[in-house]
Amino acid sequence: MKKFTFLFITAALILSLCSCSGSSAIQTDGGNKGITSTDNTDNSDTSLTKGSKESINDTSDEISTVSIDECDINTNDIVYDGENSKPPLTVSLSGKQLVENTDYTLSYDDETSIGKHHLTVTMKGSYSGSETVDYYILPPAAEITDVSSKVSDITISWNEVPNVDGYIIRYSEDKSLPDSSTKTAETKETSFTLEDLPENSTYYVTVSTTKNAGNEKLVSEPSEVIEAATKKIEVIDGVTYIDGVLIANKTYSLPESYGDGLREETLDAFNTMAADALNDGISLWIVSGFRSYETQTYTYQSFVYDRGVEEADRASARPGHSEHQSGLAIDVNTTSSEFEGTPEAIWLEEHCVDYGFIIRYPSGKEEITGYKYEPWHLRYLGKEKAAEIAASGLTIEEYYGITSRYS
Ligand SMILES: [Zn+2]
Incomplete structure (x- = not known):
């Protein structure tokens, strides 16, 4: 890209004022500009070496000036900061930096916006000529x-x-x-x-x-x-884990032989929680903890018998698909809609996460979890995971991006 708008090459009239002689270079250095999606703005560094200039009349008393053509002008694009529209710029001759206002003056366009701009270098004193140089004010980066x-x-x-x-x-x-x-x-x-x-x-x-x-x-x-x-779905001995969290829902099942009782950590966490709840005047007890594959078969069948398959599937898991078989789920106090809104249900909603539990099937998420709102069904995740998932406001299915659907 040619940045200089003119090139006076009147070598005969140029008298070098510097000690050096021979060739010098004019560099147009656009600096580093961000990526542009159009290619017609190539701003890569270019270097133009002009032919040798002739020093003539070295001994003349006549006052002569050095053309801007002999100088190197370097500038860089800048990032928009709302106020500073002036890019860094140096003018030098044979490595010696010239002095603004003594050797040259600068004038900028009055734009401070993001975009392509230009400035004009006008030489003075012992130098002559002027150049217009383009530069960009680039958009600020994101973090x-x-x-x-x-x-x-x-x-x-x-x-x-x-x-x-x-x-x-x-x-x-x-x-x-x-x-x-x-x-x-x-x-x-x-x-x-x-x-x-x-x-x-x-x-x-x-x-x-x-x-x-x-x-x-x-x-x-x-x-x-x-x-x-992305997270990994691990299946170990037929049991599905994501991030170390056991998954049992309508999509992911447990082997028939899996589970032999409520897990110790689930019971310990519940006991601590129940003791603290009691201090708040709230009485909590487990009405259903571990349920084996066989037990779940009967539980589900009785739902089907009472309500038919469609309704049963909204409230009860088919054998192998119940979280109760994992030993990590408990139902507390009352497994009916009457529990909703009770002081006990409200206390659990507010505090169970502090003990490592989440309300596994929240209100309004039936399409996602596969189950109606169950304020009494708690899933033990450990304090850290429970806090993480509760803070997200998501169900386990949403949090991990998985389904809960019978195939
Ligand atoms: Zn339950």
Whole structure:
């Protein structure tokens, strides 16, 4: 790209004032500009070596000036910060930096917006000529603030960057984000979900901002590359785990022989919780803990007998699909809709997470969990996982991106 708008080459009139002689170079250094989606703005460094200049009349008393053609002008693009529209700039001659206002003056266009701008270098004193140099005010970069993943999704979020038109997400399984394997997506939102990814896969992701300026689409420097992986579904001896969390629902079943009682950690957590609840005047007890495959067969069958298959499936698990068989689920106090809204139910809603439990089948999530609201059914996850999932406001199915549906 030719940045100089003129080239006076009147060698005969040029008298070198510096000690050197021979060739000198004019460099047009555009600096590093962000990626642009159009190619007609190539801003790569270029170097133009002019032919030798002739020093003549060295001994003359006549006052002569050095043309700007002999000087190197270096500037860089800048990032929009709302106020500073002046890029760094140096003018030098044979490595010696000239002095602004003594050797040259600068005038800028009065634009402070993101886009392509120009400035004019006008030489003075012992130098002559002027040059107009282009530079870019680039959109500011974004910073990734949050990453979360499911079995087949990765969601990334970033800060909202003012004065830009949108964001470009680039992601690849290759850390170096090569063009050949990097996918891109654009959004105006401040988060984006990479969907339909294979489970247990690692991706590298960056975000850049974009701004349309004239007929160019300017792209900021990319954010830091973050690494994120989709979650892995592990099946060990017929039992499904995600993130170490046992999954038992309508999609994922337990082997017939699995389970031999309520797990010790479930019972310990319940006992601690019940003791603390009692201090608040709340009485809690377990009405159903572990249920074996055989027991569940009878439980489910009796639901079917009473209500038919369709209604039974909304309230009771088919054998092998009950969380009660895992030893990690308990029903407390009353397994009927009368429990809803009682002081006990409200206390559980507020406090069970502190003991490592979640309300497994919340209100309004039947389509997702496969079950009607059950304020009495608690699932033990341990304090850390329970807190994590409760804070997300999601069910286990939503949190991990899995289904609960009989095949
Ligand atoms: Zn239950």
